[in-house]
Amino acid sequence: MELALEGITKRFGSLVANDGIDLVVAPGEVHCLLGENGAGKSTLMNVIYGLYRPDAGRILVDGRPLELTGPGDAMAAGIGMVHQHFMLVPVFTVAENVVLGHEPTKGPKGVGLLDLAGARRRVRELSDRYGLAVDPDALIEDLPVGVQQRVEILKALVRDAKVLILDEPTAVLTPQETDELIAIMRQLTAAGTSIVFITHKLREVRAIADRITVIRRGKVVGSADPSAPENELAALMVGRSVSLGVTKAPPKTGEVTVRVRDLVVRDHAGTRVVDGVDLDIARGEVLAVAGVQGNGQTELTEAIVGLQDAVTGSIRLGETELVGLRTREVLDAGVGFVPEDRTHDGLVGTFSIEENLVLDRHRAAPFAKGPALDRTALRANATQLIGDFDVRASGPEVAAGTLSGGNQQKVVLARELSRPLQLFIASQPTRGLDVGSIEFVHRRIVAERDAGTPVLIVSTELDEVLALADRIAVMYRGRVVGVVPADRHENLRDVLGLMMAGVPEAEAVAQAAAYPSEVEAAAADAGDDPVVTT
Incomplete structure (x- = not known):
């Protein structure tokens, strides 16, 4: 037909x-x-x-x-x-x-x-x-x-x-x-x-x-x-030439400053959606969490930021225990957070760009003048960040909800990356973005890692995980199946795919060697670098 x-x-x-x-x-x-x-x-x-x-x-x-x-x-x-x-x-x-x-x-x-x-x-x-x-x-x-x-x-x-x-x-x-x-x-x-x-x-x-x-x-x-x-x-x-790869030098890792131990998050029915997770993140590295959507990744990041209620275990940022803190206290401890749903959780759509850029800092100088906002400081801050992060808007006073998805994400990134951080978390950082915006977001994430910040990325896009990660943790049904260096396996994509289905790492390595991916084979036949971000 x-x-x-x-x-x-x-x-x-x-x-x-x-x-x-x-x-x-x-x-x-x-x-x-x-x-x-x-x-x-x-x-x-x-x-x-x-x-x-x-x-x-x-x-x-x-x-x-x-x-x-x-x-x-x-x-x-x-x-x-x-x-x-x-x-x-x-x-x-x-x-x-x-x-x-x-x-x-x-x-x-x-x-x-x-x-x-x-x-x-x-x-x-x-x-x-x-x-x-x-x-x-x-x-x-x-x-x-x-x-x-x-x-x-x-x-x-x-x-x-x-x-x-x-x-x-x-x-x-x-x-x-x-x-x-x-x-x-x-x-x-x-x-x-x-x-x-x-x-x-x-x-x-x-x-x-x-x-x-x-x-x-x-x-x-x-x-x-x-x-x-x-x-x-x-x-x-x-509509223009773009770079599909992520250019980054080998990581210069420092001490481990983020330690997650036996983390359990329960949903409203009491089910363990995060089930005994242990993770370490060092200064100057990107730890990416891979997995099919719905395997506990969202709840993991929200637990770190204080957005989940039924949490047990330990999340230590340096000497600070984050479990039990309110979200505002977690942010004040130096955690930057890009949520997976920027529209509902990352921005207030009816607020201007300049107001959204200080959502987590409006209570203190230089943006507060007594009980009121210092509009001059807000405008100067927004003008600077709009230029630094290439936000395409007619001015700082424009409502954030009127921006394109890529520009909304740039506003969220600008807010979170414009202050000193002890941990940067980005959940689905390029979801819904065009290729040009993806290119920009990836550059900023790598720059934050190179500045020595521990970075935690959660993405269901395996190409993105492979492009950004220094180490990769795979989650399946709330548990971490394994944590592997990004350069450990020759056929890492297939290994990760099997681990995403719950297969232990050693078994995944053996299976991947025996049955290469059709998609990977097609890329190899065409002579392409298999790690791209699209």
């Missing part, structure tokens, strides 16, 4: 999310839609799937116009979609989730008894045909993320999808699960299914794509061959 878009335009108020987009997806191909976060990729796919109605343009299937009033029409036309955030019922089985909304029935006409046995057979049939390896009787809540994604794919296939849209499908996968997904995609296309693969990860695009279309700021700006160098693809995404 051929899917074609002609002049698709979608507006949200004054924002033009899609601007006259033309696109053709041929039968049996993997068509990669490449672009930065916010480029309009997901909006376009939501138009194709009937979740949004376009303001202009049309969709054609095999040359015939297709009118969509909702996802039901898209599914009836053979278009399926696997969303970035899964839409599964955790307490239902695989079979129950797959047929939810169009349940098969049996029995006399009008009785309508649910035919679960038939649903299980259908799941097994499709699972065997495409190598999906899913147990139809397993509960969703008991399945790892990679298998849950297969269930989402099965939901589309059971409705006879001929075009399958995968929206950022590897965002929550380990490298090994990404390889398994690529193998499944190849089997699907071999059977004639077309796949639209939405991503901002250049490495994966080059491993699986038949064709690449690049979107920037809502417009198609070009197409590329999968063999194109990564720097060329990045330049198409951003």
Whole structure:
């Protein structure tokens, strides 16, 4: 089945999310839609799937116009979609989730008894045909993320999808699960299914794509061959040349000044989301925490900063015990913190840039004048930092909430790095940023490390971990599986991927040597440096 878009335009108020987009997806191909976060990729796919109605343009299937009033029409036309955030019922089985909304029935006409046995057979049939390896009787809540994604794919296939849209499908996968997904995609296309693969990860695009279309700021700006160098693809995404690597000298580490011992964090139900973690960080080094989202990394950083309540164990910063301190006291002890959600936790959107830049220092000189703020000092501070951190804004008085994601992150970084620090923590420091902003953020993190500050980075982007880290701690289900030097293993990416799935380090080393990553192999075949930050 051929899917074609002609002049698709979608507006949200004054924002033009899609601007006259033309696109053709041929039968049996993997068509990669490449672009930065916010480029309009997901909006376009939501138009194709009937979740949004376009303001202009049309969709054609095999040359015939297709009118969509909702996802039901898209599914009836053979278009399926696997969303970035899964839409599964955790307490239902695989079979129950797959047929939810169009349940098969049996029995006399009008009785309508649910035919679960038939649903299980259908799941097994499709699972065997495409190598999906899913147990139809397993509960969703008991399945790892990679298998849950297969269930989402099965939901589309059971409705006879001929075009399958995968929206950022590897965002929550380990490298090994990404390889398994690529193998499944190849089997699907071999059977004639077309796949639209939405991503901002250049490495994966080059491993699986038949064709690449690049979107920037809502417009198609070009197409590329999968063999194109990564720097060329990045330049198409951003509109200018960028450096994909992180340049840094070997670390000059000093004494260990951050010691975490037997740290336990419990959630509201009493479950240990951080379970007996021990970590050391020395002056002048970057310790990066790797892991699939949801394995305790967020709670670990929040515990250090005093944002978690049910915390036991010890967190020592020099001679200061941080457990039990309020967040303000932790910050006053010299901890800089970039939270993973800058919009909700890093900034006050309605406050000006100059006010956001002193959120943790407004009570003392030079920014306080008695009970009031010294506006002259605020303006001078903001003017300096806006220049130093290249914040693109019309002035210090602009509300922080009106800035782009990259500029908002620069404001958070400027605030946290503009005072003497004893520990710098950055959680998902480049999430949602364009390649140019990523380049800037990485330079500032390395500069802070080179100034002798202990740095703790949490990132689900393995490329970012590999690029920044001097040592890497891997978390799985709240525990640290292991801590490895960033240059220990020749095939470190695969080793880390296995550890992210809970495999002990020694076993991960052996397995990685036996089964090299498909994505890594694709990069090696193209002669690229495998450590890039995109």
